[in-house]
Amino acid sequence: MGKDKSSLEDLIEKAGGCAVVDGGFATQLERHGAVINDPLWSALCLIKDPHLIKQVHLEYLEAGADILVTSSYQATLPGFLSRGLSIEEGESLLEKSVKLAVEARDSFWNSLERTPGHCYNRALVAASIGSYGAYLADGSEYSGCYGLDVNLDKLKDFHRRRLQVLVEAGPDLLAFETIPNKIEAQACVELLEEENIKVPSWICFSSVDGENAPSGESFKECLDIINKSNKVHAVGINCAPPHFIETLIHKFKELTKKAIIVYPNSGEVWDGRAKRWLPSKCFGDDKFEVFATRWRNSGARLVGGCCRTTPSTILAISKVLKESS
Numbered sequence: 001m002g003k004d005k006s007s008l009e010d011l012i013e014k015a016g017g018c019a020v021v022d023g024g025f026a027t028q029l030e031r032h033g034a035v036i037n038d039p040l041w042s043a044l045c046l047i048k049d050p051h052l053i054k055q056v057h058l059e060y061l062e063a064g065a066d067i068l069v070t071s072s073y074q075a076t077l078p079g080f081l082s083r084g085l086s087i088e089e090g091e092s093l094l095e096k097s098v099k100l101a102v103e104a105r106d107s108f109w110n111s112l113e114r115t116p117g118h119c120y121n122r123a124l125v126a127a128s129i130g131s132y133g134a135y136l137a138d139g140s141e142y143s144g145c146y147g148l149d150v151n152l153d154k155l156k157d158f159h160r161r162r163l164q165v166l167v168e169a170g171p172d173l174l175a176f177e178t179i180p181n182k183i184e185a186q187a188c189v190e191l192l193e194e195e196n197i198k199v200p201s202w203i204c205f206s207s208v209d210g211e212n213a214p215s216g217e218s219f220k221e222c223l224d225i226i227n228k229s230n231k232v233h234a235v236g237i238n239c240a241p242p243h244f245i246e247t248l249i250h251k252f253k254e255l256t257k258k259a260i261i262v263y264p265n266s267g268e269v270w271d272g273r274a275k276r277w278l279p280s281k282c283f284g285d286d287k288f289e290v291f292a293t294r295w296r297n298s299g300a301r302l303v304g305g306c307c308r309t310t311p312s313t314i315l316a317i318s319k320v321l322k323e324s325s
Contacts, residue, residue, distance in 0.1 A: 008200045011121060012301050021067045022060035023304060023305035025042045026307070032056070039074070043079070047093065058107075062311070063311040064315060067126050067302070070100075070128045071097045072098070075097060077162060078135060078158070094166055094169065095166075097127070127167075127173070129163060132146060141179075144214040144217070167199055174192075179204065185203055189231070203234075204237055204261060205237055206239050227255075237262050238264070240264050241267050242266070242288070243283075262302070263306045263309075266308035267283040268308050296324075
């Protein structure tokens, strides 16, 4: 086992077999007064309110997160260019997303080292790489319908420079998030190979039916591609309703030997076209407490929350997983 591979596995081991990923970013930023009703989403705060991003990272660390995911999900070079920024400015904002998370992690860890008997792990920073659909901001990360002109090369070209810049900024991990179809999973796998990336990564899919990728392709087709890569260390589901998760863990267990990661949203449904949350059966923190244990027992090795989950959700997950590990 290579040294690179072990950073994520070491963390899972230190965490007692199941590490805790942080939770939703946008909701928490809004609570602190950030305005993010914008195609750039949380990435807007990289420009306007970087101190708030750091504050949210610290809140998740205090809640027991073992992994911080950076605020770069919606941060893309084409997105920044369309807002009138230069390539250099866009690249420096991508770097800043990693730097803010690393600074938060380091300052938190340094203060803990003076606290004997604490039960925290030194967190890893995962650079978030949102899907092509996240950049389009039209809800297509939940449909997988990118149109006929979007082929493998176009997707690789879209992701390549952002991947290079994020890797150069020095994260511990890479997180490809809300991937909706097989072709984008393939683009991510091929890019990691072509760029000879040494940083461990995970690839997470969304799911709208609890059974397949949003495109309708089976997870078997998607995972067959990922299983061939030794650069992807974990695979799973993010930003899907929590009631899908247990079944999907069982399904993934049959399809891969890689670590399984799940960080669902709170159960509210995002309408990508109307840009609003639709009311629905929502998971409270108490339900996350019960289900985090079930997900861990079903085989998940990394558990956290996505949209609309908060530091109190992560605290509930962290408490229950760390007590029972």
